[in-house]
Amino acid sequence: MKFGILRFPGTCDERDAAGAVGRLDGVEAEILPHHDRDLRGVDAVIVPGGFSYGDYLRTGAIARFAPVMESVTEFAAAGGIVLGICNGFQILCEAGLLPGALLPNPSLRFLFRQVRLSVVDPECAFTNACPLTLSVPVKHTTGRYYSPDPVDVVFKYAPGENPNGSQDDIAGVRNAAGNVLGLMPHPEHAVDPLCGGSADGLTIFASIAAHLRASASTPATPAG
């Protein structure tokens, strides 16, 4: 099983994302450059964190027009699993693959701290192997989630731990079909208790792998 990790100019978390999925049995990672439309047969796509295109204009606004995003949009439309982390979440919102938008933190400051996340739906493609509460880091300046319409929430900041004023403590949302998810916290940085505060982040990647294995062994069913 292969996970594709997108890399745009200014992306900086693609190696941690590749390292995280590489810890799972039978899973390998391949970096997919922004200028290449070929997704190289990957089974899932991760849009990692960073500062794509220098965050010019708005976070994620330029990256959504990269050639690789055309293929990711087709992949998602066909039911492919897409996970956006931090800047990846911002890119997926700008691309219209996820509802809503990310706004600057009320403090206007870059935040870097460990937070606890509550899993709102523990049965989906991204959470089936997760505990009900995860400890993972956030690190961002533009993380205040906003949507004028109701959204499908998968992760919330635990009570009292919302670091960025996001609407309804939302930390991660998915699309209506359930195959595209974005979250501001960084599961790829929490894969080893020694340096990640916990290894809880790994369970999100393990969930995706388990979902893909289950989908492969049964007739095609909608993700989610």
Add this chain to the structure above:
Amino acid sequence: MPRARVLIRPKAGILDPQGQAVERALPQLGFTGAANVHVGRLIELDVEDIAEVAGMCERLLANPLIEEYEVIELASASAGEPSA
């Protein structure tokens, strides 16, 4: 070639921490008479067809979910800076 000025503002009702920070800073300089401060973006561009700018705003220059935009046509661009 017409020159367009695009003003982009945070939508009303959405928390604007930049505007708040500026509003809090002004009294510290003795300017106590300012309220309702909002900070947005200004984009200026020469365009062949001014009618296309709204589409540019919808698809790239602004995010209509969180921002409002206003397109103003300036005097045609010359070699130097345009005059408003």
